[in-house]
Amino acid sequence: MEQGSDRPSPSGAPTPASPLPTWLAQPEAYKPASDRDGFVQKSLLSLTGVLSRLRIDDGQTTPFSPSAPVKLACGLALILMTSLSSNFAFTLVMAAAVLLRMAALPSKALRRAVGVSFTAAGVSALVMLPAFLVGQPQSALLVGTKVLVCVGVAMVVALSTPVHQLTGALRTYHVSNLVIMTFELALKSIVTLGSVATEVLRALDLRSVGKNREKGASMGGVGGVTFLKANKAARTTADAMRCRGFEGEYRAVPRDIYKRVDIAWILAVAAVCVLFVYLQGVA
DSSP: OOTTOOSOOTTOOOOOOOOOOHHHHSOOOOOOOOOOOHIIIIIIHHHHHHHHTOOOSOOOOOTTOOOHHHHHHHHHHHHHHHHHOOOHHHHHHHHHHHHHHHHTSOHHHHHHHHHHHHHHHHHHHHHTTHHHHTTOHHHHHHHHHHHHHHHHHHHHHHHTSOHHHHHHHHHHTTOOHHHHHHHHHHHHHHHHHHHHHHHHHHHHHHHOOSOOSOHHHHHHHHHHHHHHHHHHHHHHHHHHHHHTTOOSOOOOOOGGGOOTHHHHHHHHHHHHHHHHHHHHHHO
């Protein structure tokens, strides 16, 4: 073999490796451009997270709970009186009563009721913030307390009553079957679609690298996936209802579900009505 040749020797000895190009030997320092994702993180994920927690199928009755029709009527009466009241003393009495009733809920239900109620009250107080600037802080305080009471009453009724008893109570008051079915399916679909949108947005956020100049297209993709999931869920629900022979008829609550404790709750709401009329006259 001649000297200086790059050909391999017959004995199989390795040839000298050729030097690497300079551009291949340089280390890569890829730094993607920073982008703002506060809209996805703080707005959309928060909204879809709230939607995914709007469940109504985890209500459980307690020994001192009235029957579902009485509970629904009492809750609506308390919300109506609180909304119409112009006396802050009556609103404070209702707030104390609602907080006392919340304290009797199980720990998980108590956390949900307190979190939703105080969040709604805080948002309403924030909306009424200009009232402080014009010298009417009592208006903002009154509105925030009313929202706290009304949302608290609604949460107590929802978290202490199974969903099938709520639908039966609505049917007892001759609410249309179509209205009940629309209400029930809408709430369940909102929870499911909220979970789907949260998962898609989180996946989009984790896979986003660099600066995205087409955020509208990304949001359109999230909406498209959610729409396809909604279409599939609607078809599945329709097939399940057809297979089970559901004809759109909701049965009213049977008469044997009424309890003796219903009388005590009716008398308590009647006493609240008397207090409402008295304080309205004083105001």
